[in-house]
Every structure is written in C-alpha cells, then in structure tokens.
Amino acid sequence: MKRQVSILGAGVIGLSCGVRLAEAGYDVTIYAKDFSPETTSDVSAAIWAPYAVQPVELAQQWGLDTYKVFLSLMDQPEETGVSLLPLREYVIGEVNPPGWALALESFRLLPKDAYPEGYDGGFEVHVPLAEMGLYMPYLMKRFVEAGGRCVERTFTRLDDFIQGDAIHVHCAGLGAGALADDPDVFPIRGQIMRVKGTLPFGIDDDTSEDAPLYIFPRPQTGDIILGGCAQYHDDSLEVDEEMARHIWRGCLRLCPSLEGFEEAQHVVGLRPGRTAIRFERDNTYTQPVYHLYGHGGSGMTLSWGSADALLRMIVGIADC
Numbered sequence: 001m002k003r004q005v006s007i008l009g010a011g012v013i014g015l016s017c018g019v020r021l022a023e024a025g026y027d028v029t030i031y032a033k034d035f036s037p038e039t040t041s042d043v044s045a046a047i048w049a050p051y052a053v054q055p056v057e058l059a060q061q062w063g064l065d066t067y068k069v070f071l072s073l074m075d076q077p078e079e080t081g082v083s084l085l086p087l088r089e090y091v092i093g094e095v096n097p098p099g100w101a102l103a104l105e106s107f108r109l110l111p112k113d114a115y116p117e118g119y120d121g122g123f124e125v126h127v128p129l130a131e132m133g134l135y136m137p138y139l140m141k142r143f144v145e146a147g148g149r150c151v152e153r154t155f156t157r158l159d160d161f162i163q164g165d166a167i168h169v170h171c172a173g174l175g176a177g178a179l180a181d182d183p184d185v186f187p188i189r190g191q192i193m194r195v196k197g198t199l200p201f202g203i204d205d206d207t208s209e210d211a212p213l214y215i216f217p218r219p220q221t222g223d224i225i226l227g228g229c230a231q232y233h234d235d236s237l238e239v240d241e242e243m244a245r246h247i248w249r250g251c252l253r254l255c256p257s258l259e260g261f262e263e264a265q266h267v268v269g270l271r272p273g274r275t276a277i278r279f280e281r282d283n284t285y286t287q288p289v290y291h292l293y294g295h296g297g298s299g300m301t302l303s304w305g306s307a308d309a310l311l312r313m314i315v316g317i318a319d320c
C-alpha cells in the first residue's frame, strides 16, 4: 500500500512538494483554504533570483537546484509558462554581484553602452521566469496526473490538521505564523503593476533605497511586470497609489521606452517572511510532521530545491 502524505498549503511550495512526493509514489492529499489563482504564489513576479530570504547559503543551494529543474521545463513554455529571461542589473557605484549571479554560466559584465546614463555599470544573467497564470495550473495538472488529491479546508490550529498516521507536511506560508504559533513569521508587503507590451530583456536596479525596482517582460502573457516594493511587517492588501507612482517613475527611469505602454492592473501580495526558512521534522508529534515555510521573496526561486530536500528527508525516515 502507498504511504499517505497530507500537505497543508497549495502555494508554489506545497504544490511543488505535492508533485515531487506523488511522482515518487506517495499517496498525497493537499489541504488548503486557497488554491490557484487565489494564493500569494499567484501574485508572484516569479523571476528566479534569491531575495528577502534567510539563510543565504541555503537559499543559494536550493536556488541553484531549482534553476536546474526550471531549465527542463522550458521546452513547452506555452504549457508550463517557464522561459529563460536575459536580466540586466544596473548598478550605481562599484559593481559587486551577488554569489548566486556569479554562480550562473551566463553571467557577464555589461559594456558601457548597455546601461543608461546615471549608472556606473551592471551585469547580465539569464534566469528562469515562471508566468504563474500558466505555471500554477501546470503544477496542479502534474500533481493530479500523479494521483494527487485536493481538499479545500481552513484550519485554525496546526493540531486540527495533524490527524491520523499520514506523513504531514506544513507549507502554509504566511499562515504558518498563526497556525504554528510561530513569532518569527512576518509579512513583507509587495505591490506590482502590469502593463501591456513586450521588451527583449528584463531590468533590475538594486540600488534603490526601499526595494529593488524591476521590469520583467512575460512572453506568454504578453505583459510586463513592474515592481517593486518590500514593506516589512505591513499586512495591508490595499493598492497604495503613491507606491504605484513611485514604481512607475522608477521604472521609466530604467527604461524610458515604457512611456506610452498601456497600464493594465495593480496587484498586492504578502510575502511569507521569516527570520530563517523553517525546514525540520517536528518531534512533538508521534506521527512524522515536517515544517517547510518562510520563503520570503523567493518561493518560486527555491521551490524545487525545497521539494527535493523534503523528499530526501522523508525517504531517509519513512518507507513507501
């Protein structure tokens, strides 16, 4: 008989774990109050780039593991929504690229004519982009095809979820704070705008005081995501008009050709921040319970690395 697994959470983390475990032969059910397109993961700009997540070493390792899996999903972008985006980061002052960028084969410093006036340099990397309107349904399809099931349910306490002798996996994102009574979980508010149009590459400016400004064109959806904003401990889901103007002005500075593009939509989401990702077996329960949450601004970036690490941990302990 197949070993049963119950997962709490249907965001990109819960779903990726669901796919990995179901395809590895487990009998998996996902429980959640929200499914796509209603999760935070659906709001994600979903570019591969470790950001606002701790610890840095784990993020880099899981990020690079995830990168490799995304490369294998690019053959059918119209189905998976995954493609490879050339991303240019413009820099004021000394160019000091992060470790994850230097680890990519595609890394190159930008020549002088490739960054705009007002900047001192920059670099380019090719990174996966997942258009969540396609990618989340793709994950769900794979999960169901592997025999996975979904149940819509809201829990007020983790103990209400941990029933029976299944393996339990807790991937409730921001909801984990209340469910597991975890004071280390906090919201990091994000706001983005979408405009209609295309561009040949993405742009990122990490020198802005508040949060990186970014421009990510999405080839399948035919729009461009403009950001960004990272407001720690702010849980408002209202669109902030002043923030929208800040993003628009900043992105226009990065890419003047955006002028005249048709504005489509403003969206707000709350990243599941935590002092550090929680990934461990919880020995306070008699049955196997695993926590996997707190991915901050990097849920898509670390998704497959997280799911593979969970599978390895479970296989090391459970028989299936």
Ligand SMILES: Cc1cc2nc3c(=O)[nH]c(=O)nc-3n(C[C@H](O)[C@H](O)[C@H](O)COP(=O)(O)OP(=O)(O)OC[C@H]3O[C@@H](n4cnc5c(N)ncnc54)[C@H](O)[C@@H]3O)c2cc1C
Pocket: 008, 009, 010, 011, 012, 013, 014, 031, 032, 033, 034, 035, 039, 040, 041, 042, 043, 044, 045, 046, 047, 048, 049, 153, 154, 155, 156, 171, 172, 173, 174, 175, 176, 179, 189, 190, 191, 192, 268, 269, 270, 271, 272, 293, 294, 295, 296, 297, 298, 299, 300, 301, 302
């Ligand atoms: C504006 C914005 C831009 C972003 N851009 C990027 C990016 O470019 N790249 C990147 O990697 N990441 C990005 N992120 C971050 C990314 O979206 C998150 O890290 C990711 O969505 C976290 O996934 P998750 O599965 O942990 O949580 P979620 O997607 O929030 O899923 C949580 C699940 O748990 C369920 N749940 C919670 N509480 C309960 C409960 N009490 N009972 C039942 N079910 C419950 C929810 O219903 C949901 O199904 C961005 C986020 C925002 C807001």
